Amino acid sequence: MTLLYILAFVLLCVALGYLFRVIELSRELKTEKEWVPTESDNRMMGRFFLVFVFVFITWSLYQIYQYGYKCLPKSASEHGLKVDELMKYNMYIIWFVFVATNFVLFYFAWKYYGKKDRKAVFFAHDNKLEMLWTVVPALVLAFIIIFGLKYWNEIMDKSTDEKAIKIELYSKQFDWTARYAGVDNAFGLDDYTQIDGGNSMGLDTTDKKCFDDIIVKNEIHIPVGKEVDFQFRSRDVIHSAFFPHFRAQMNCVPGQVTKFRFTPTITTAEMRKDEQVIRNMKEINAIRAAKGEDPFEFDYVLICNKICGVSHFNMQMKIIVESEKDYKAWLAKQKAYKTAVVAEKN
Amino acid sequence: MGNSHGHTVAVGHEHELHHAHAHDDHHEESFVSKYIFSMDHKTISRQFLITAVIMAVVAMMMSIIFRMQLAWPGEKFAFINMMLGDKWGKDGILDPNMYLALVTIHGTIMVFFVLTGGLSGTFSNLLIPYQIGARDMASGFLNMLSYWFFFLSSCIMIGSLFIEDGPASGGWTIYPPLSALPEAIPGSKLGMTLWLISMSLFIVSSLLGGLNYIVTIINLRTKGMKMTRMPLTIWAFLITAILGVLSFPVLLSCALLLIFDRSMGTSFYLSDIYIGGRPLDQVGGSPILFEHLFWFLGHPEVYIVLLPALGITSEIIATNSRKPIFGYRAMIGSMLAIGFLSFIVWGHHMYMTGMNPFLGSVFVFTTLLIAIPSAVKAFNYITTLWKGNIQYTPAMLFSVGLVSSFVTGGVTGIILADSTLDITVHDTYFVVAHFHIVMGLSAIFGMFAGVYHWFPKMFRRMMNKKLGYLHFWITFIGAYGVFFPMHFLGMSGVPRRYYTNSNFPLFDNLGDINELVTVFAIIAALGQIVFLINFFYSMFKGQTAPQNPWNSNTLEWTTPAAQHIHGNWPGALPEVHRWPYDYSKPGAERDFIPQTVPLGPDEHDGGGH
Ligand code: HEM
Ligand SMILES: [Cu+2]
Ligand SMILES: [Cu+2]
Numbered sequence: 001m002t003l004l005y006i007l008a009f010v011l012l013c014v015a016l017g018y019l020f021r022v023i024e025l026s027r028e029l030k031t032e033k034e035w036v037p038t039e040s041d042n043r044m045m046g047r048f049f050l051v052f053v054f055v056f057i058t059w060s061l062y063q064i065y066q067y068g069y070k071c072l073p074k075s076a077s078e079h080g081l082k083v084d085e086l087m088k089y090n091m092y093i094i095w096f097v098f099v100a101t102n103f104v105l106f107y108f109a110w111k112y113y114g115k116k117d118r119k120a121v122f123f124a125h126d127n128k129l130e131m132l133w134t135v136v137p138a139l140v141l142a143f144i145i146i147f148g149l150k151y152w153n154e155i156m157d158k159s160t161d162e163k164a165i166k167i168e169l170y171s172k173q174f175d176w177t178a179r180y181a182g183v184d185n186a187f188g189l190d191d192y193t194q195i196d197g198g199n200s201m202g203l204d205t206t207d208k209k210c211f212d213d214i215i216v217k218n219e220i221h222i223p224v225g226k227e228v229d230f231q232f233r234s235r236d237v238i239h240s241a242f243f244p245h246f247r248a249q250m251n252c253v254p255g256q257v258t259k260f261r262f263t264p265t266i267t268t269a270e271m272r273k274d275e276q277v278i279r280n281m282k283e284i285n286a287i288r289a290a291k292g293e294d295p296f297e298f299d300y301v302l303i304c305n306k307i308c309g310v311s312h313f314n315m316q317m318k319i320i321v322e323s324e325k326d327y328k329a330w331l332a333k334q335k336a337y338k339t340a341v342v343a344e345k346n
Numbered sequence: 347m348g349n350s351h352g353h354t355v356a357v358g359h360e361h362e363l364h365h366a367h368a369h370d371d372h373h374e375e376s377f378v379s380k381y382i383f384s385m386d387h388k389t390i391s392r393q394f395l396i397t398a399v400i401m402a403v404v405a406m407m408m409s410i411i412f413r414m415q416l417a418w419p420g421e422k423f424a425f426i427n428m429m430l431g432d433k434w435g436k437d438g439i440l441d442p443n444m445y446l447a448l449v450t451i452h453g454t455i456m457v458f459f460v461l462t463g464g465l466s467g468t469f470s471n472l473l474i475p476y477q478i479g480a481r482d483m484a485s486g487f488l489n490m491l492s493y494w495f496f497f498l499s500s501c502i503m504i505g506s507l508f509i510e511d512g513p514a515s516g517g518w519t520i521y522p523p524l525s526a527l528p529e530a531i532p533g534s535k536l537g538m539t540l541w542l543i544s545m546s547l548f549i550v551s552s553l554l555g556g557l558n559y560i561v562t563i564i565n566l567r568t569k570g571m572k573m574t575r576m577p578l579t580i581w582a583f584l585i586t587a588i589l590g591v592l593s594f595p596v597l598l599s600c601a602l603l604l605i606f607d608r609s610m611g612t613s614f615y616l617s618d619i620y621i622g623g624r625p626l627d628q629v630g631g632s633p634i635l636f637e638h639l640f641w642f643l644g645h646p647e648v649y650i651v652l653l654p655a656l657g658i659t660s661e662i663i664a665t666n667s668r669k670p671i672f673g674y675r676a677m678i679g680s681m682l683a684i685g686f687l688s689f690i691v692w693g694h695h696m697y698m699t700g701m702n703p704f705l706g707s708v709f710v711f712t713t714l715l716i717a718i719p720s721a722v723k724a725f726n727y728i729t730t731l732w733k734g735n736i737q738y739t740p741a742m743l744f745s746v747g748l749v750s751s752f753v754t755g756g757v758t759g760i761i762l763a764d765s766t767l768d769i770t771v772h773d774t775y776f777v778v779a780h781f782h783i784v785m786g787l788s789a790i791f792g793m794f795a796g797v798y799h800w801f802p803k804m805f806r807r808m809m810n811k812k813l814g815y816l817h818f819w820i821t822f823i824g825a826y827g828v829f830f831p832m833h834f835l836g837m838s839g840v841p842r843r844y845y846t847n848s849n850f851p852l853f854d855n856l857g858d859i860n861e862l863v864t865v866f867a868i869i870a871a872l873g874q875i876v877f878l879i880n881f882f883y884s885m886f887k888g889q890t891a892p893q894n895p896w897n898s899n900t901l902e903w904t905t906p907a908a909q910h911i912h913g914n915w916p917g918a919l920p921e922v923h924r925w926p927y928d929y930s931k932p933g934a935e936r937d938f939i940p941q942t943v944p945l946g947p948d949e950h951d952g953g954g955h
Contacts, residue, residue, distance in 0.1 A: 011869060015876060018816065034889055035808040037738045041815075045738035048819070049746065060830065067834040070856060072770070087767050094757035101724065101753045108731040109746050112667070113738065120668040120930040120937065121733040124952070129729065130676050130722065137721040141714045141760075148764040149707050155766065156703035173530065173621075192618040193625045202620065232700075236621040237524040238633055240698060240773060244839030247770045251699045253633055254523055255617025258700030283855040296851040305773045305841040307517045308524060309531045310442050313844035 039115055046113030053106035057099055072244055073276045076300065076321065078263040079155045080247035086151055090144060159261045164227040167220065169302070170201045171232070171239035171252040174311035176302060177201055178220045182212030182336055190233065202235065203337065211338035214331070219318035220302075222264055223327035229261040239315065242305035245271070251306060264321045271321075272298045383494075385486030388910055390493050391471035392804055395797070397500055398464025399881070403874070404504065405455035408448040410871050415440040417857075417864035419846040434512070442845040446515035447507075447533050449843060453518030454541070455503065458548055461651040461789045463496045466552075466590075469654055469796050470559045470583040472804060476902035477577050479568025479920050481913040484561040488554045495551035499544040506540035514541035517843060519644070522615040522636050526607045529622035538608070542601050549598045552590055559587040568901070570922035574952070575941070577900050577926045578671060581678050582657020585685040586650050592689070593646040600639035607631070634699055641692035649688045651785050653681060655792020656723065656752075659745040661926075662799050663727055665898045666742035667734030668937050670927035673726045674952070680719030687716045697765040698772050706765045713763040717756070724753050735930070735937070739896065740814025741799035747822045748791040754826075755783030758833065773843075776836025782829045794821070794877070801884065802891030803902055806910070809888060813880040817873060824870025831859050897938045899926045904942055925952050 037045075075084050112118075166181035179201060181187050188203055188210025195202040203210045222228050232241055234252035241260075242249045250260040271277055277298050285295045304315035322330070384390060411426055422438035429435065434444035471489065475482050483489045506513040515533025516525040520541065528535045563584045567576070603614040613628030615636045620626070664671040671677060693701065693709035727749045736742065758780040761767050771777065794817075801809045838856055840847055847853040847860065894903040901922070905914050920942045928939040933946075945951060 011872065015816070015820075015872065033892075033895075035739070035811050035895060037742075037811065041811070042736065042738045045743060045815070046736070052822075056826065063831060063834060067831070067859060070859075071834060071837040072839050083766055083770060086764070087761070087770070090761055090764065090767060094760055098754055098757050101728070102750055105728050105731070105746070105749055105753070108728060108734075109736065112731060112734045112736050114668075114735045118735040120735040122670065122930050122932055123672065123729075123733065124670040124927065125673045125676070130673050130726075133725040134718060134722055137718050141717055144760060144764060145711055145714050148710055148766050151766040152707060152710070153703060155769070156706070192620050195620045195625065236619055237527070237530050238521055242773075242839075242841065244770065249698050249769050249772055253700065254619050255629070255632060256634070256700065280855055284851055287854050287857070288851065301850070301852060303839075303841060306521075307446065307843040310446065310845075312446075313442075313841075313846055314849045316850055 037114065042114040046110040049106045050110035053103055056102065069276055069279055073271070073274055073280075074266075075245070075247050076264055076266040076271060077246040077248065078265055079151075080262070081265075082151045082154070083247040086147055089147075093140065093144070158259075159227060159229040161227045161229070164229040164261065165222065166229050166231070167222070168231045168233065169241050169252070170235065171241065171304065171308075171315075172200075172235035173237065173309045174304070174315040175217070176241075176304075176315070176317040178216045178317075180214040180216070180331065180334070182214055184209060184212055187231075188213055188337075192235070195235070211336060213337045214334045215337055215340065216334055219320055221320045221322060221327050221330045223324040224264050224267045224321050226324065227261055227263045230259065232258045232260070237308050238306050239304045239308045240306035242303050243300070243319065244303070245300050249305060267321045267323065268298075268300060268319075269322070271300070383490060385482070385490045386910075386912060387471045387475050387483050387486070387489060388804065390489055391468050393493050394464060394467030394471060394496065395804070397497060398460050398468065399878075401455050401459040401464065401500055401504075403878075405452045405460065406871055406874065408452040408455075410867060411440060412445055412448050412452070413864040413867045415445060415845070416847065417861045419848055440845075443512060443515060443532055445845045446517075446531070446843065447513045447537070450515050450517055450520075450533070451503070451507065451513050454514075454545075457518060457647065457651065457785070458545070459496075459500055459503065461785065461793070462552065462590075462647070463500075463548065465651065465654050465789065465793050465796075466559075466583065466586055467493070467496060467555060468793075469579070469658060469800070470555065470587065472800060473579055473902065474559055474562050474583060475566070475914060476803065476905065477580050477900050477926075478563060478566060478571050479901045479915075479922065480562060480566035481915075481919070483558050484566060485558055488558050492551045492554035492558065495547050495554065499547035499551060502540055502544035502547065506537050506544070509536050509540070511535045511537055513537040519640060520604070521640075522604060522607065522633050523619055523621075526604060526615060527619070527621055527626075542605055542608075546598060546601060549594045549601075552594050556587040556590040556594075559583055560591065563587075568919045568922060574675075575922055575925045577657075578660035578674070578677055578681075579654075579657040581681060582653045582660070585681050586653045586657075589646045589650050589653075589685055589688065593643040593650075596639055597643035600636060600643070603639075604636065634696070634701075637696050637699060638692070641695045642689075644695065645692040646685075646688045648781070648785055649684055651789045652792075653684070655748060655789045655795075656681070658792045658796040658799070659727070659748050661900070662739075662741045662745045662795050663730050663749075664927050664929060665799075665896050665938075666737040666739055666745070667730050668737065668929045669730055669734045670929055671726070672729040672732075673722070674925065674927060676722055677726055680722045683719040684716060687712060687719075691716060694763055694765075694768075697768045703765075710763060710765050714760065717760060717763075720752075720756055724749060724756070737896075739798065740809070740811060740818055741795040743815065743818040743822075744791045744795035744798065747818065748788045748795065751783050751787035751791060751825075754830075755780055755785075755788060759784065770839075771836055773841055774836035775832045775840050775842055778842050779829050779832035779836060782832075786829065787825050791821075794818075797881070799896065800902075801888075802895050802907070803905075805885050805888070806891050806907065807884050807886075807888030808891050808895065809884040810880050813876055817876040817880065820873030820876065821870055824866050824873055827866030828863050828870060831863055835859055894940075897936075899928060899938050899940045901941055904940060923951075924949075 075081050168179040168187055170177040186209050188207040190202050191204040192202045232250055232252040234254045239252040241252055246262050248260055248262050250258050281298050300319040302317040302319055304312055414423055424438055426435040426440055427438040434441045511532040514537045515531055524530050525534050525538050606612040607615050613631035615633050616628035616631045660671050691709060691713040694713045697706050762780055798809055798814055835856055840853055891907050893907040901920055904920050922941045923944045924941055926941050930937045931939060
């Protein structure tokens with residue numbers, strides 16, 4: 001930390017020193033046209049650009065090497081694999097365009113730096129060239145659009161799986177509550193005016209369908225390999241349910257029900273054995289050890305991804321993906337809404 | 347066209363010329379009417395610029411404060427305590443509410459006050475009358491009002507920083523219900539009211555300015571200044587102004603409905619809400635309606651920010667490559683296409699709101715279409731450099747920088763536009779990286795380029811070249827250093843608008859990226875001191891500007907260098923005979939032919955030879 005301060009201070013001094021020297025110099029040269037770039041200025045700036053583009057491209061490659069493994073591990077959901085694959089190809093394309101275009105730009109910036117004896121070529125337009133760079137991007141974009149929309153429609157299609165597990169996620173400042181549909185596999189109605197201490201999700205207590213619904217806090221469990229059909233509601237402001245490891249996200253909007261479905265494919269236990277995850281956890285735990293904190297084990301999380309107030313950064317919930325057997329055992333231990341309320345009243 | 351008006355003013359000035367003390371009457375103007383409530387486009391342009399520079403410094407300081415928090419959460423900084431006092435920076439630790447407030451006001455100032463008011467206000471005002479050969483704006487009075495509304499709204503925005511509950515803090519997009527309910531966040535109390543008032547005044551300013559720009563460009567062009575002979579700057583300002591005039595009123599209605607919801611109990615945006623221990627009465631509204639209205643302005647807004655920068659650099663790149671801009675008509679066509687398309691893409695900010703997936707598909711399609719004209723522009727710039735004779739003025743450096751960041755930021759837009767991919771990167775730091783590289787870098791580079799290039803027209807002096815070089819390199823390297831690594835944060839799943847990323851352990855090992863970003867941010871911010879010194883020093887002590895320092899073709903360089911004249915040209919208005927890009931034309935004596943030079947006997951106008 002102090003090192004950084006010192007570094008910043010030194011840089012500032014150097015910069016200021018340089019600055020005043022330049023001002024002094026240019027004052028002496030007042031009679032000359034200081035503002036006109038000389039040939040040596042042009043050469044120097046041209047060379048800087050050329051060096052810059054090499055450093056820039058190398059540095060960006062270095063970042064992929066240095067930070068790449070910190071990015072999200074392989075997708076833990078079925079549709080996520082498609083998202084990742086599409087992302088990969090799109091990244092190749094934009095990476096190529098980024099490198100090629102920047103390279104050509106800075107190469108020209110160097111190659112054609114101003115010289116006394118150089119004369120620019122009067123080249124005002126060329127229909128063929130312009131056609132070329134209208135049509136080529138259009139073709140590339142056509143591919144991007146077609147594949148993007150194909151996957152988008154597959155992912156966003158309504159659930160048709162009768163046996164899908166129904167879970168409602170209810171957001172409020174600043175936590176998540178989940179509701180499982182219970183034995184009837186249907187959610188009871190809700191009514192926000194009925195919210196109170198015992199009915200934090202605002203269920204409509206006159207609707208019998210609510211009675212078997214199961215309300216859980218802190219963590220949700222879902223079975224591997226089965227489709228989960230999520231629906232989202234919000235009590236106060238807009239939140240966003242973001243499941244980074246499952247490549248899933250949906251806003252929670254007050255007064256509205258939104259939906260997203262996915263099928264988890266990797267259990268929490270399996271994900272903990274993933275190489276990339278292990279590497280990251282090692283790093284995280286080394287950092288925690290240095291601060292004297294307990295070691296941490298990987299878990300899937302649901303986090304809030306729409307600014308929702310002061311504790312937006314701390315609105316999270318654990319997600320546990322497990323075998324169907326473990327899931328059923330866990331679910332059996334949860335109390336249905338009615339039993340929970342009755343138990344509380346006694 | 348436009349001559350009738352031009353003449354009435356011109357007569358007075360021509361008459362004046364016959365007097366020995368030709369300009370005495372201007373000296374008689376009082377200080378107030380000359381510098382403060384001036385109706386002269388040049389003075390108004392300088393007023394806009396200086397206000398914007400001050401606003402930019404404020405917004406930049408904010409970004410440094412919250413970047414320090416993100417890199418070293420929990421660390422105590424005397425600097426933060428000094429800037430924010432004990433209330434918001436107790437013991438040198440940034441308060442989480444203040445964090446959100448700073449992010450919000452930073453974004454608002456940068457987007458609206460610096461890059462909309464500042465950029466368009468400065469350069470449209472300065473260049474429209476100069477480059478089309480007009481004495482002034484169509485209405486000097488409305489123009490003056492436009493600045494003073496801008497000034498007032500800036501004061502209110504800055505003033506809101508000092509109130510009890512702190513300024514607005516729901517993000518610059520102020521989505522309700524967060525922004526509508528004072529119970530939801532302290533910033534939605536008085537702070538939000540002030541934000542809304544300030545922005546309403548800002549919109550008034552922007553509309554007054556925009557209407558004036560459009561009318562001036564259409565009506566007051568000098569003889570021979572056909573639309574197809576206008577410099578690309580003017581085309582850019584025209585399209586920008588049209589976008590603003592069409593979209594800002596929508597923002598105003600959007601804000602008005604929010605004001606109603608906040609203070610009159612209506613429910614345009616509210617429904618089924620339980621907050622502060624009680625259910626609200628409002629039912630039937632939809633926060634999504636707000637998002638539609640907001641982004642109907644919000645997306646054109648990013649082009650309102652970008653197009654003037656692109657126009658400015660088109661001019662600078664052509665001048666300093668000593669070549670005509672490549673594909674003049676294609677450049678105009680692509681700006682028109684971008685302008686049109688920008689109105690039908692707003693939904694790409696809303697893929698995750700639960701909108702009908704089919705509607706989402708439509709927005710994917712329109713959004714990706716915009717990439718085509720954008721690509722055409724980028725390639726045309728690059729071809730303009732090809733076989734040029736590039737003169738590296740600081741303005742030219744920033745222009746080349748703009749082309750680079752326009753490409754680098756543009757390509758990540760393809761990811762965000764693709765709804766399937768947006769599922770994972772929506773609202774993460776990937777977005778922050780993307781929009782800073784396109785808006786933050788490109789538009790700011792365009793603004794710097796404009797300042798270096800037209801400083802002589804604004805202040806009659808030259809800025810220092812060497813300091814300009816230093817400023818460019820610190821800014822260019824620093825800015826990429828700040829925003830490139832942010833892509834990786836985003837792809838690790840880090841959401842934006844988080845007070846800290848280390849509250850739960852998942853992102854703990856991203857601390858090194860966060861530190862790197864902040865160090866670059868501090869370096870880049872310090873680099874701006876070089877600019878400020880150069881700017882203010884040159885204003886008073888810079889070398890005296892000649893009439894046409896860059897050997898440029900456009901009309902502003904035909905006005906006298908020595909003094910600012912009311913009406914711009916001492917004699918008759920100049921007459922235009924050719925397009926503005928005759929640089930290095932074969933057969934010409936020098937490597938530039940000003941627009942006022944008549945065509946030779948077998949000479950063709952425009953790009954043909
Ligand atoms: C000194 C250079 C700058 C730095 C270090 C910086 C940094 C940041 C950071 C870290 C955020 C917060 C991201 C988040 O948590 O969501 C942010 C937000 C933002 N910045 Fe900048 N920024 C800079 C310059 C600019 C410029 C030039 C613009 C002009 C377009 C700009 C526009 C914005 C906007 C619109 C937001 C979003 C505010 C919001 O989330 O409501 N910034 N900036
Ligand atoms: Cu939230
Ligand atoms: Cu947009």
